[in-house]
Amino acid sequence: MLNAADVVRDSGDSSRSEFLSAKLDKLILQLCDSSSARRRSAAKQIGKLGDPAAGRGLLEALKVEVVDARTWETQYDMIIALGSCRQSAAVSFLKHLVDVGFKFDSLYGAVGDSIIRIALADDRFKEELRWCLRVAQPDLIDGAMKAMWDEEVSLDSDLSSQMVEYLLSQDPYAGVRYWAALAARRWKGEASLRFLEDCAVGPRGDVAGAARESLNLR
Secondary structure: OOOHHHHHHHOOOOOHHHHOOHHHHHHHHHOOOOOHHHHHHHHHHHHHHOOHHHHHHHHHHHHHHOOOHHHHHHHHHHHHHHHHOOOHHHHHHHHHHHHHOOOOOHHHHHHHHHHHHHHHHHOOHHHHHHHHHHHOOHHHHHHHHHHHHHOOOOEOHHHHHHHHHHHHOOOOOOOHHHHHHHHHHHEOOHHHHHHHHHHHOOOOHHHHHHHHHHHHHO
16 A cells, blocks of 8 residues: 555655645645545546646556556546646656556546647657557547647648548547547648548547538638
């Protein structure tokens, strides 16, 4: 079991008390609570705050949390919070988790979302998006697309073409197309236009609606 003192100590350096609010201190400690529901609540609240000072504590808590697959919902919120806190040190561990594999596919989505947000802060976006494409796990890509939509990311023609090649290889009913159809309004090149036109006449109403909205804004 993770020791509360260890999590607080890992959440910052000796000047931690100068920039962590009392609320954040309490939430970091709560990551060690015996109740998974309370740990999950703490992770959600830390994610909303998005304070980088909580990043190291979150990462240490996640390393303990992933031992028990039954707490996958808590793991999900911890992973999402790591992205919100832009915790660069978490990337290698998150990739390790993907290599090992998850029992619940939604955790891949959390990793994709988190890694893209961290990559944007670290000026490593293209490199990490290409990693997502190499892994080619649909939920991982979907999480990346959601983060790109939220962060209003534009893709150049080359990267847009690579992404579209993957997306068009997926079943028209695949959920991975939804966030991509929203995000693609900011992608350059003819490939993205072709993708949006394909989605706009596809069988899923939510994807078609998102694609038509994006086409109207291009």
